[in-house]
Amino acid sequence: MLRSISVFLAALFSLGGCTPSDPTPRDLRVRIDSISRRVEDLRGEKFRNPVQGRYLHRSDLLRIYDSVSFEEPDPADSAWDRMLWTLGFVDSLGALDGAADSVDQASIQAFYSRGVLWVLDEVRDSGTELDVTIAHELTHALQDQRWDLAKMYREHRGLDGRLSLQYLLEGEARLVETMYSRHLTDSLKILCLFPQLPLESFRDTLRNSDGLDPEMVTLPTYHPYEQGARALAVRRSQGGWARVDDWFRVVPPTSCFLHPDSFCQMHQAVDPSALAISPKGWRLL
Numbered sequence: 001m002l003r004s005i006s007v008f009l010a011a012l013f014s015l016g017g018c019t020p021s022d023p024t025p026r027d028l029r030v031r032i033d034s035i036s037r038r039v040e041d042l043r044g045e046k047f048r049n050p051v052q053g054r055y056l057h058r059s060d061l062l063r064i065y066d067s068v069s070f071e072e073p074d075p076a077d078s079a080w081d082r083m084l085w086t087l088g089f090v091d092s093l094g095a096l097d098g099a100a101d102s103v104d105q106a107s108i109q110a111f112y113s114r115g116v117l118w119v120l121d122e123v124r125d126s127g128t129e130l131d132v133t134i135a136h137e138l139t140h141a142l143q144d145q146r147w148d149l150a151k152m153y154r155e156h157r158g159l160d161g162r163l164s165l166q167y168l169l170e171g172e173a174r175l176v177e178t179m180y181s182r183h184l185t186d187s188l189k190i191l192c193l194f195p196q197l198p199l200e201s202f203r204d205t206l207r208n209s210d211g212l213d214p215e216m217v218t219l220p221t222y223h224p225y226e227q228g229a230r231a232l233a234v235r236r237s238q239g240g241w242a243r244v245d246d247w248f249r250v251v252p253p254t255s256c257f258l259h260p261d262s263f264c265q266m267h268q269a270v271d272p273s274a275l276a277i278s279p280k281g282w283r284l285l
Helices: 026-043 058-068 075-087 103-107 128-147 149-155 158-182 187-192 199-208 215-221 223-239 241-249 254-258
Strands: 052-056 110-113 116-120
Touching: 026 052, 026 116, 026 128, 026 158, 052 058, 058 110, 058 116, 110 128, 116 128, 128 149, 128 158, 128 241, 149 158, 158 187, 158 223, 158 241, 158 254, 187 223, 223 241, 223 254
Parallel strands: 052 116
Antiparallel strands: 110 116
């Protein structure tokens, strides 16, 4: 994946071969089992159930992606989508499926949903890069089995709730993926890989590579991966994975991810009175 412009994804562990109840291709079964054991070791958690695997052709990507994704309707989602389109975000997975610069579709190698790891057939023989992507997606599978991603989506609505969830889910997957690819477990060494970066650095990176613009697009698309990983790396350095688990039990506001070195105020009282009278054409979400 773009390193995953997808929507919160992952996979799992099993030792046996292919059975009638598990139509996972044999080579993919072996790959999933091998990588999932390393993910278990890195995360310090065991998979509860085997994650199945499937290959798919890129021409089937949108159809399958839409059929297995789970969405919880939230006015904040449509408001966010409209803002991204207004700012120039290219392709919300399918809306521009014929566009050459479709960032989402062109970059996806694998994604996880509902107990299944989907891998693009065209990259099935790829090496390290695909393994790292699978490790990322397997982390999402572990999240799903431990915390129930569908339930988390239902319980976290609104712009801040959904974006906080993005920082948490993608941040952990990025953190484990990095530990996997760098063969690292030392908290301080890992933390050094995720320095505190201003949003401008993401804007400039995209601009220099002729990528998405303007910078607001980087907030939901790129920032949760790197900054989310940094915030969770900070917590892990302070108290191990148990500290990270606390945030899965009670997801904090986005301020805790944006300022992970500061005191995290879990519940901030916001006075909405200033929004009581909205300008014409605006409505309160």
